[in-house]
Amino acid sequence: GRLIIDSTFDGQLQAWSPGSSPDTLTRVWNTRLSTPAFSFVSSGDDLVAADMGGGLHSIDLHSGETNWQQQVHHNALYWNTLHNQRLISLGASGVLYILDIRTGERQQMLRFTGRFDQAPVIQGQTLVLYDQTGTVQRVTAGELYGHPESMM
Numbered sequence: 001g002r003l004i005i006d007s008t009f010d011g012q013l014q015a016w017s018p019g020s021s022p023d024t025l026t027r028v029w030n031t032r033l034s035t036p037a038f039s040f041v042s043s044g045d046d047l048v049a050a051d052m053g054g055g056l057h058s059i060d061l062h063s064g065e066t067n068w069q070q071q072v073h074h075n076a077l078y079w080n081t082l083h084n085q086r087l088i089s090l091g092a093s094g095v096l097y098i099l100d101i102r103t104g105e106r107q108q109m110l111r112f113t114g115r116f117d118q119a120p121v122i123q124g125q126t127l128v129l130y131d132q133t134g135t136v137q138r139v140t141a142g143e144l145y146g147h148p149e150s151m152m
Contacts (some may be wrong), residue, residue: 003028003061005047008038013049015064018057029064030069033057041082043101048087056089058104068093072097079119084141090120096129098144108145112137 004025011033016025030121033116035053040046046067049057054073071105072078077092086107087099099105114131121128125141 003102005040007033007049009036011036011051012152013037013059015061025082028062029063030091031059031066038076039080039086041080044083048099048101049079050078050080050089054078056080056087056099056104069139070099072103074101075115079116081119081122083089083122083127084145086145088120088144090116090129092116095118110139110144129152 002018006016007013012030013033014030015028015030019026026092033049033051034055035047035051037051039050039077040047045061047059047061049059051057054075055069055071057069072089078089080087080089082101085101087101089097089099092115094116095101096110096112096116097106098108100107112129114133114135115127117129118130127144130138
């Protein structure tokens with residue numbers, strides 16, 4: 001919407017609304033995460049903040065209240081993207097988690113070979129992963145949302 005979200009190094013997460021003049025902001029809400037947030041994705045009225053400790057936090061954009069939180073990774077070396085009401089979270093080591101964006105429930109965990117340093121790319125119904133050597137791995141939505149425990 002029209003909110004500005006900021007995060008500080010002490011874990012404060014704040015939402016601001018533009019005021020009546022160009023140089024004023026009004027704080028809408030303030031919440032604290034266990035570690036600083038470094039990236040955000042939004043879905044409808046929810047903001048998912050990724051923190052430096054590997055945690056994901058879904059926050060209601062109107063109230064600042066936490067809807068859910070999940071400890072997914074162990075550090076800040078992971079990247080997130082949204083697809084079909086799911087949050088796809090890829091770690092540097094190739095572990096990919098799929099979570100329901102509404103509940104935070106883990107739906108799937110997949111393992112890919114290689115080292116990664118960027119978010120997966122969505123091309124239609126295909127998820128594309130680029131590892132650090134430039135190797136490309138593609139997975140269809142059917143494979144992503146099926147039930148295999150791991151894929152190479």
